[in-house]
Amino acid sequence: MKKNQIDRVWRWQITASAAAALLIACLLGVGFGPVNLNFGSIIRTLLGLPNGLENEDRTLLLELRLPRVVLGALVGAALATSGAVYQSVFRNPLADPYLLGVASGAGLGATIAITNGGGDLHALLPIFAFLGGVLAVGATFLVAGRLFADPSTLLLAGIAVGSFATAFQTYLQQRNSAALRPVYSWILGELTVANWDVVKWAGFYIFIALFVLIRISKVLDALMLSDEEAYSLGVSPQKIRLIAVAAATLATATAVSASGLIGFVGIVVPHLVRGLTKRATNRSLLSIAFVGAAFLVIADLGARTLLSPAELPIGVITAFVGAPFFLFVLRARNRGSQ
Amino acid sequence: MINIENLIVRFDNTEVLQTINLDIPEGTWSCLVGPNGAGKTTLLRTMLGMQPYSGSIKYNGCEIAKNKSLNIAFVPQRPSIPAAMSVAEYVMLGRAKLDGWGKESAHSRNIVHEMLEATQLLGMQSQLVNTLSGGEMQRVLIARALVQEPEVMLLDEPTSALDLHHQIAVLNKVEEIKATGVTIISTMHDITLGAMYAERIIIMQSGRVLLDGESQSVIHSPELRSAFDDRISVHKLENGRPVIIAAKRATGLDQGVI
Numbered sequence: 001m002k003k004n005q006i007d008r009v010w011r012w013q014i015t016a017s018a019a020a021a022l023l024i025a026c027l028l029g030v031g032f033g034p035v036n037l038n039f040g041s042i043i044r045t046l047l048g049l050p051n052g053l054e055n056e057d058r059t060l061l062l063e064l065r066l067p068r069v070v071l072g073a074l075v076g077a078a079l080a081t082s083g084a085v086y087q088s089v090f091r092n093p094l095a096d097p098y099l100l101g102v103a104s105g106a107g108l109g110a111t112i113a114i115t116n117g118g119g120d121l122h123a124l125l126p127i128f129a130f131l132g133g134v135l136a137v138g139a140t141f142l143v144a145g146r147l148f149a150d151p152s153t154l155l156l157a158g159i160a161v162g163s164f165a166t167a168f169q170t171y172l173q174q175r176n177s178a179a180l181r182p183v184y185s186w187i188l189g190e191l192t193v194a195n196w197d198v199v200k201w202a203g204f205y206i207f208i209a210l211f212v213l214i215r216i217s218k219v220l221d222a223l224m225l226s227d228e229e230a231y232s233l234g235v236s237p238q239k240i241r242l243i244a245v246a247a248a249t250l251a252t253a254t255a256v257s258a259s260g261l262i263g264f265v266g267i268v269v270p271h272l273v274r275g276l277t278k279r280a281t282n283r284s285l286l287s288i289a290f291v292g293a294a295f296l297v298i299a300d301l302g303a304r305t306l307l308s309p310a311e312l313p314i315g316v317i318t319a320f321v322g323a324p325f326f327l328f329v330l331r332a333r334n335r336g337s338q
Numbered sequence: 339m340i341n342i343e344n345l346i347v348r349f350d351n352t353e354v355l356q357t358i359n360l361d362i363p364e365g366t367w368s369c370l371v372g373p374n375g376a377g378k379t380t381l382l383r384t385m386l387g388m389q390p391y392s393g394s395i396k397y398n399g400c401e402i403a404k405n406k407s408l409n410i411a412f413v414p415q416r417p418s419i420p421a422a423m424s425v426a427e428y429v430m431l432g433r434a435k436l437d438g439w440g441k442e443s444a445h446s447r448n449i450v451h452e453m454l455e456a457t458q459l460l461g462m463q464s465q466l467v468n469t470l471s472g473g474e475m476q477r478v479l480i481a482r483a484l485v486q487e488p489e490v491m492l493l494d495e496p497t498s499a500l501d502l503h504h505q506i507a508v509l510n511k512v513e514e515i516k517a518t519g520v521t522i523i524s525t526m527h528d529i530t531l532g533a534m535y536a537e538r539i540i541i542m543q544s545g546r547v548l549l550d551g552e553s554q555s556v557i558h559s560p561e562l563r564s565a566f567d568d569r570i571s572v573h574k575l576e577n578g579r580p581v582i583i584a585a586k587r588a589t590g591l592d593q594g595v596i
Contacts, residue, residue, distance in 0.1 A: 005447040006426040006454070006463055010440075093421045218440030221431060224420040228494075231386040232412035232486070234435040271422075278464070280423035283440055 010283040018273070018290035022073065025294035029069040029301050030061055034308050037061060068194040071202060071258060072300045072314075073293035076265055078206045078255040080292020081213055081285055082248035083266020084273075088220050088282055089244050093329065094155055096266040097133075097252040101161035103263070105136020106249075106256040108165040108172075113257075114183050115176040126205050129253035136161050137249060202258035209251035210289060216240060220282035262296070262315045264322020269295050271329050339363055340385075340402075340490070340521060344393035347377075347384055347545075354380050355391070356545045362538075364398075367512070367522040369536035369553075371529050373566070376542040378525040379415075382492045385523070386412060397490065408490070409435060411483035415495040415525075417475065419468050425478055426463035429454060432485035449485050457481040457511065473504035480511055491515060493524040497531065509535045529570075529582045533557050541565045557582060 031037050037057060045052030045061060053061055079097060086095040086102075097103045109132020113124050143157035173183050222235035223244070230237040255262070269292040273284050299317040306312055340362040347355040355377045362368050370378040384391050387403050395402045402408060411432070420428070433446040454460045457477040462470075467478060476496065483491055493512065497505040513535055516522045526532040533539055533553040541549035541556065548565045549556050556562060557580050563570055573581045 004451050005444060006430070006450045008447070009427050009430050009442055088420075091418050091420070221439065222434070224418065224423070225431070226414055226416070226418040228383060228386055228388065228412050228414055229417065231388050232410055232492075233431065234406065235439075274422045278422075278424065279427060280420050281427060 009279060009281055014277050014284070015287045015290070018287035018294075022290040022294040022297075025297040026069050026073060029072065029297040030065040032301055033065065033304055035060060037065075063195075067196050067199050068300065069297055071194040071199050072296045074199070074203055074206045075255040075259045075262065076269075076296025076299075077210060077289040077293040078251035079262065079265035080269035080295065081210055081289045082251045082255075084270035084282065084285060084288045085213055085220065085244050085248040086266070087270060088224050089241055089248075090154065091224060092154055093271070094267070094326075096264070097248075097256075098162070098261075098263045098266065099155050099158045101136040101140045101158040101165060102133045102249055102252050103256050103261055104162035104165035104169075105139075106130070106133035106253040107261055108132045108136075108169045109253070110257045111169045111172050111183055115172050115179040125257035126201070126250075126254045129257035130250050132165070133249045133253040133256070134246075136165055137245065139164075198258055202254050205254040206251055209247045209254070212243065212247040213251070214285050214289070216243060217282040217285040220244060220285070224280070224282075260315070262318055264318045264326065265292055265296060267329065268318075268322045268325045271325070339398060340523075341394070341396045341399075343396075345381075345384065345395060346392045347380055347389050354545050355384065358393070358547055360540065360547065360550065362521060362523065364521050365516065365519045366538060367516045367524070367536040368538040368540055369532035370523065370525045370540050370542055371527070371532055372542035372548075375544075377545040378542055379494055380545075381542070382412070382494055382523065382525065385490075385492060386410060409486050409488040410490045410492060411486040411488035413476075413479045413483050413491065413493040413496055415498055417479055419475070421466075421468050423467050424464050425459055425467055425470070426450060426454070428467045428478060429459075429463075429482045429485055432482035435486065446485070449487075450481075453481045453484045456484070472499040473501070473507070476500060476504065476508050477511075480508065480515075484515065488520060490521045490523065493522065495525055495527065497526065497528070505531065529557060529562075530580065533580065533582075554580070 027039060027042065030042055031039050035057075037053065037060070041051070041053045041057075042061060044050070045058060052058070083096045086097065086100060087093055106129035109128040109130070110125050112132070113128035139161045140154070140158045143160060144154045173180055219235055219240055222230040222233055223237055223241055225233070227237050270288050273288045273291050274280055277284060277287075296314070296318075299321070300314050302317045303312045303314040340360070342358050342360040345355055345358040346353055358381065370381065372378055380389065383389050385395055385402060397405060397408055400408075402410075429450050430442060430446070433442070433450065437443055437446050451460075454463055457480055459474070459477055459481055462474070467475065470478060476499070491512075496508055496512065500508060509531065512522060512524070522536070524532070524536065529539065533556070536553055538551065539549070539553045539556040540547055541562065543565050549559060549561050557572060562572070569584060570582050571584070573583065575581055
């Protein structure tokens with residue numbers, strides 16, 4: 001820093017470090033499991049070089065582990081980024097796709113799609129999940145009474161809406177016993193169903209949502225201010241807010257429909273990145289996406305290996321880390337407001 | 339020069355601003371005074387382009403709503419304070435309109451440094467804004483407004499959350515800003531304080547301009563008391579400065595001088 005200048009608000013090196021962390025996490029994710037694969041061979045196989053993996057190991061890498069790791073990364077990036085965006089848009093550090101009821105609403109939408117079955121389920125799931133998510137976030141804000149309700153009112157409203165959606169979802173499951181198994185396996189929050197088909201459709205929607213969010217990320221900083229302040233800085237906040245919530249809800253809904261209910265990623269990762277970088281700007285969104293992806297890939301690695309050969313639902317791992325972290329954020333926030 | 343002509347703002351068919359006409363010369367400080375609900379903040383919001391209106395608000399002959407290059411800084415009464423944002427990062431947001439969002443030129447980082455120094459915040463640039471005191475936050479808001487290099491600065495109750503010491507410090511700073519040619523429009527509840535600093539007082543009531551003129555003449559005008567339903571009393575200090583206080587408290591004081 002020059003003597004008469006303030007430090008840069010954002011540095012590309014931070015984003016590069018987050019990308020490097022994701023690459024390392026992905027390598028660990030494909031390398032470790034009940035059968036460990038050699039990293040050198042993995043890289044050679046992925047790059048199409050000679051002396052790569054062969055036979056079962058090659059199938060294990062390309063058809064089982066790689067789609068699972070890629071799906072985990074997509075879902076982690078989607079949940080972490082939408083969490084960060086909700087926190088900025090609603091000016092609420094505790095906002096999270098799950099706490100706002102978006103995920104439960106998306107879950108209900110997905111259950112309606114599964115129980116009514118038929119057709120191309122994978123293509124329909126995100127659309128139903130998206131509609132469910134949108135309705136849930138709308139209901140949360142309706143119950144809370146206003147857009148910028150205080151954090152506790154908003155969270156209580158989100159919990160109420162989420163509980164209602166979950167109850168309705170359970171009712172649908174019980175009424176459609178034939179669909180019980182697929183719904184349950186999906187609710188558990190797992191990446192075991194990952195294959196290239198799932199990666200393709202989930203990737204399509206998540207890439208669209210993340211592209212939009214990262215494209216508007218710089219202007220999102222204006223939404224952390226009051227509307228008057230945003231206007232004075234040349235931003236009309238309503239339009240940006242609408243685009244941001246729609247894209248974040250699409251990302252969340254796709255993540256939920258692809259991998260079930262995986263909580264806390266949206267609150268742990270943005271706070272972790274902002275805490276480590278000591279920066280609140282939404283220019284961190286790409287880094288948050290990378291770290292969210294890395295976080296879920298590592299959490300899935302834990303889910304696969306901790307009780308090997310059995311598997312833990314990945315939601316258990318994220319909750320183990322996320323719940324204490326959430327309490328830490330809540331406590332820090334209360335201290336700050338005193 | 340800011341020319342406001344026949345300005346009308348409606349909320350659900352109710353006229354919250356009713357045919358406002360004002361001419362505000364460049365480089366002056368005008369203070370909007372009036373009871374809650376008089377329309378002061380709505381007038382500021384309209385000038386920011388937030389409210390649809392009929393009539394016109396022109397800056398140097400060009401309609402404000404259409405002039406995207408015009409830089410109007412706003413110092414809010416109740417700012418939204420982002421968690422985990424440092425003072426430097428928060429003040430840097432003020433450069434967004436000039437530089438483009440997400441850009442931070444060396445020139446901008448120089449200006450932010452300079453304004454942090456001017457507002458005595460230089461040692462605090464890494465501190466989080468949600469941990470600041472009311473007085474410190476007000477200085478941060480003024481620093482952010484300053485780095486915008488505005489032609490016009492709007493301040494909504496800039497002293498309402500401050501003790502007297504910080505009120506004076508903030509108002510002195512605004513006076514310095516005005517001296518650089520920036521047009522200042524503020525709302526204030528305290529007419530005495532407003533009249534000490536602003537050369538012009540605009541009294542508003544129920545969406546109308548009731549009184550408008552040079553500060554000293556406005557506070558001595560008989561209409562001032564009626565604007566506040568005779569609940570205020572104007573007194574003179576020994577040095578001749580007027581003091582306006584609530585009528586109930588004024589009862590029993592010596593006539594004219596306190």
